[in-house]
Amino acid sequence: MKKSSKISGLLLLSLLLISCSHQKSDSTPKALDSTGKPRRPLRSIAESARCAAEDAIEVKEDLNGDDAIDVRKLYKQVGDQKVLVCRESDLNYDGVLDLYQFLDDNGEMTRDEIDLDFDGHIDVVSHWASGKVFKQELDQNSDGYVDTIRYLKDGKVYKAEGDMDQNGHIDYWEYYTNGKLERIGYDSDGDGKADKWERDKIGDAEEQAASDAGDTESTIAAEDETAESAAASSESDPSAQNDDRNSTQNAETPSASTDTQKKKKKKRKSK
Numbered sequence: 675m676k677k678s679s680k681i682s683g684l685l686l687l688s689l690l691l692i693s694c695s696h697q698k699s700d701s702t703p704k705a706l707d708s709t710g711k712p713r714r715p716l717r718s719i720a721e722s723a724r725c726a727a728e729d730a731i732e733v734k735e736d737l738n739g740d741d742a743i744d745v746r747k748l749y750k751q752v753g754d755q756k757v758l759v760c761r762e763s764d765l766n767y768d769g770v771l772d773l774y775q776f777l778d779d780n781g782e783m784t785r786d787e788i789d790l791d792f793d794g795h796i797d798v799v800s801h802w803a804s805g806k807v808f809k810q811e812l813d814q815n816s817d818g819y820v821d822t823i824r825y826l827k828d829g830k831v832y833k834a835e836g837d838m839d840q841n842g843h844i845d846y847w848e849y850y851t852n853g854k855l856e857r858i859g860y861d862s863d864g865d866g867k868a869d870k871w872e873r874d875k876i877g878d879a880e881e882q883a884a885s886d887a888g889d890t891e892s893t894i895a896a897e898d899e900t901a902e903s904a905a906a907s908s909e910s911d912p913s914a915q916n917d918d919r920n921s922t923q924n925a926e927t928p929s930a931s932t933d934t935q936k937k938k939k940k941k942r943k944s945k
Contacts, residue, residue, distance in 0.1 A: 724774045724787070725760035738767050750779065757781045766792055791816075815840070 730748040737744040744767060748760040758781055763773040774787040783802040790797040795816055801809040806829060812822040822836040830853035836846040838860075845861040847868055859868030 724776075725762050730759065731756060740767065742767070742769060752779050768792065770794055 725746060725748050727748060730750055733747045733749065734743045735745040735747070736742060742764075744764045746762040747758060749756045750759045751757075757777070757779060759777050759779070761773075761775040761777075762771050763775075764770060765772040770789075770792070772789040772792060775783060776785045778784050782805065785799065785801055787796045787799045789795060793816060795813070795818065797813055797816070799811040799820075800807045801811075807826050809826065810824040811820040812824065813819060814821055817840070819840075819842075821840065822834060824831050825833040830850070831848075832850050832853075834848040834850075835844045837844055838846045843861075843864070843866065845864070845866075847859040848855060849857050849859075856873075858872045860870040860872070861868055862870055
């Protein structure tokens with residue numbers, strides 16, 4: 675009889691624990707994107723090498739003569755041609771990779787990932803098609819999650835959406851015409867729809883975007899310098915010179931229109 679009571683007590687306790695766990699999981703905000711799918715966390719750069727060396731020709735380069743690898747390129751044999759399919763770069767020579775570029779079998783860019791503030795985490799993922807960026811995913815507060823998505827056509831942003839309160843749901847929208855910001859929408863009641871619109875802050879937003887664009891010039895200049903150095907140092911691999919220069923110059927470093935990006939500009943000391 676005592677044994678039966680003990681088993682019944684354990685069973686009741688298990689049911690209570692299961693019930694509590696379900697209640698807790700139901701109350702936790704789900705990390706969803708605008709399509710209702712779980713949003714994808716941006717991985718840390720330090721997790722693993724993104725350029726898989728399987729069935730590829732690997733070329734490593736030391737651009738500044740410090741006996742450390744600054745650029746790693748992978749080529750794939752396509753017919754009688756050697757095509758660049760992936761490239762990893764350490765832009766500031768601190769021993770940590772900052773830029774990843776992925777290309778298809780035709781040598782066309784499909785995606786690039788960049789760490790703008792050199793903190794060891796990817797900040798922007800740009801998606802490419804036909805030589806142009808059509809979508810960008812940004813992590814502006816360095817929490818490892820996409821909080822802003824930008825949509826582009828012919829190199830100009832026509833829409834942006836974001837998660838301002840960091841609960842995993844889109845609650846902020848920007849709409850552009852010919853690259854010019856026209857209106858900003860907010861979701862104040864959490865129903866997934868804009869219920870408040872602003873136009874009077876558009877001028878301020880455009881001024882901030884222009885300011886942020888200036889902040890990225892140094893990063894772009896660093897990429898150009900890397901490309902020139904790579905071309906000079908790849909004499910041992912002459913067929914790679916043009917691929918190296920073109921793929922580096924194609925990487926885009928977008929400016930963000932929110933104030934959060936300016937708070938991140940704390941760079942690591944070079945090793």
